Amino acid sequence: MVNIHINYEGDLHCRLEHEPSKTAIATDAPTDNHGRGESFSPTDLVAAAMGSCMVTTMAIASKNRNLDLAGTSVHVAKEMASSPRRIGRLVVNIVLPVHIQEEDFKFLENAALTCPVHRSMHPDMVIDFTMSIAGKG
Numbered sequence: 022m023v024n025i026h027i028n029y030e031g032d033l034h035c036r037l038e039h040e041p042s043k044t045a046i047a048t049d050a051p052t053d054n055h056g057r058g059e060s061f062s063p064t065d066l067v068a069a070a071m072g073s074c075m076v077t078t079m080a081i082a083s084k085n086r087n088l089d090l091a092g093t094s095v096h097v098a099k100e101m102a103s104s105p106r107r108i109g110r111l112v113v114n115i116v117l118p119v120h121i122q123e124e125d126f127k128f129l130e131n132a133a134l135t136c137p138v139h140r141s142m143h144p145d146m147v148i149d150f151t152m153s154i155a156g157k158g
Contacts, residue, residue, distance in 0.1 A: 034059075054106070064108050067138075068099040071111055071148075074138035079115075082132035088125055092118040092155075110147040119155040126154065 024040040033050035048063055050056025061069065072095040080090045094116045102109030115133060117126075130152050133139070142148065 033057075035063075053101075064099060064101065067108060068097045068111055070138045071136075071142070072097040072113055072115075074136040075113065075115065075133040078136035079129050079132040083125075083129070086125060086128070088121065088129075090118065090121075090129075107143075108146055110149065111142075112149045113151070115150075115152040117152065117154045119157075121154050123154075126152070 026038045026040060028036045028038075030036055033056045035048045036045055037048065038045045047060040048066065049058060049060040051062045051065075052058040054062075056062065076090065076093055076095050079093070083090055096114045098112040099108060100110040100112075101107070117129065121129070133152065134150065139148065
C-alpha cells in the first residue's frame with residue numbers, strides 16, 4: 022500500500038505528497054471549472070498516469086528482451102464530457118525510438134494496453150491509442 026497525503030490549501034488548490042519519496046505536486050482546478058489552471062488538474066493527472074503507466078509497463082516488459090526504450094515519447098490529449106462531468110476521451114500516441122524492430126512492436130503494444138491504469142479505466146471512457154516507430158509513420 023502506498024500512502025498519498027493531500028492538503029487542500031483553499032482556492033481550489035491542493036498539495037499532494039507521495040509518502041515514500043516525499044515528492045510533492047500541486048493541483049488546481051482548470052479554468053473551465055472555476056480554477057486558475059495554474060497546475061495539473063486532478064483529471065490531468067489521470068491522463069498523465071495513463072501515458073506514464075503505459076510506457077513504464079512497456080519498459081518493464083522490455084527488460085527480458087533487452088530493449089532500450091529511452092527516447093520513447095508519449096503524448097496524451099484529454100477531452101472532458103459534460104453530462105456528467107468526467108473524462109470522456111483520452112487520445113494516447115506513443116512513438117518508439119527508431120532502433121525498435123517491427124518484430125517487437127506487437128509485444129510492446131500489448132504491454133502498453135495491459136498497464137494497470139488502462140485496466141482501471143471506466144468502460145465508458147473512450148481511449149484512442151496509436152503507437153508507431155519514429156520515422157516509420
